[in-house]
Amino acid sequence: MADTVEYAKVVRIPVANAVKGFSTDLKLPSSFSIDAGGFINFHVGFGDYECGISTASGQSGWRWFANSGAVSGTDAGGNFGEFKNSDSVNIRLESAVHSGSVYKVKFYVNNVLKHTFSPSYTSSTTFTGGRIVLGAAQATYNVDAIPNPLPAWKILHAQVMTSNTKYKNTNGTWVTVNSSNSDPKPDHTPKNRTMDRLHLVGQ
Template identity: 35%
Template structure:
């Protein structure tokens, strides 16, 4: 199944031992189709597994203005109850603990602990913050792609930082990371019907503000 998506990716080439950010969720989010999602998450690669952990909503929950936390490894996934309201400010963290296990924290509480299987956890790579939305899913990709219909107002991801080998939290900046310079439109290489509905972004040290509007 192919996803019709838009992605902003703020990454670092450095090996890290944790990531964190504080997310102020959009006050409104809308879907025209009964499929898709809006995700804001931290991602890392460690012990031969990709981990994605963050906050999400979907069409069935937006009528009640609900979001929840989620995690995904590509092999399995789960999430918390749909009880976070739009506009809420929620700190999230994905980092190693003193036992070399990977913890996902939401508002300071550990909601999921990952245990390495194939090999022990070491430094984490492919560390990133992702702002993404999926409008539809296709069995086969239409060409041209249909007009984009999923929207949300501003999400603010603030205090985006990584933890180094000394245990120090370092704020992401142009000196130590690769901030998003453009939106990734997926699938690539296809014509669009109507507007492509690009993100509007404001970047500063440790912060991205992104909205997806008309």
């Protein structure tokens, strides 16, 4: 099977410290336009876990999703239309008590549990790569068949806002993400291509 790469643009808001959770309030865009086959997602994550809110071509609303590269077969999600443009939504991913001394990674939307991942952890388990990602992908190409030049970028959306962004540290305390512990960066794939300027608002 050929390796593939997404034609995507993202802004990552990472923290360098080990985490037990990540949370943010999102103000979804008031409008969006997506080329056929593309999608937009805004998610929190750590390690191989990524959970958030997304929409896709052919849809008028948004849904929650929960993915993990470390958990085989993970592709949980709600129905498109569960959230609408301009909604304010809190998304929270954390390692939380499941039963007795067993901890599991759980995803909450507006404080409602949406998904529990299967791997078990302990109260001392921490994760690297805590982050928010604001991104969109227009297409997927085989790595040996990437168009050059790339097609015009056709995914557009109104401003997305993030606020009240926090990570749960190794002591279990929620810490506000700010310029002293995070360095937001725009990124894109495929590499070695010109990237339009991206704007991050509301960290």
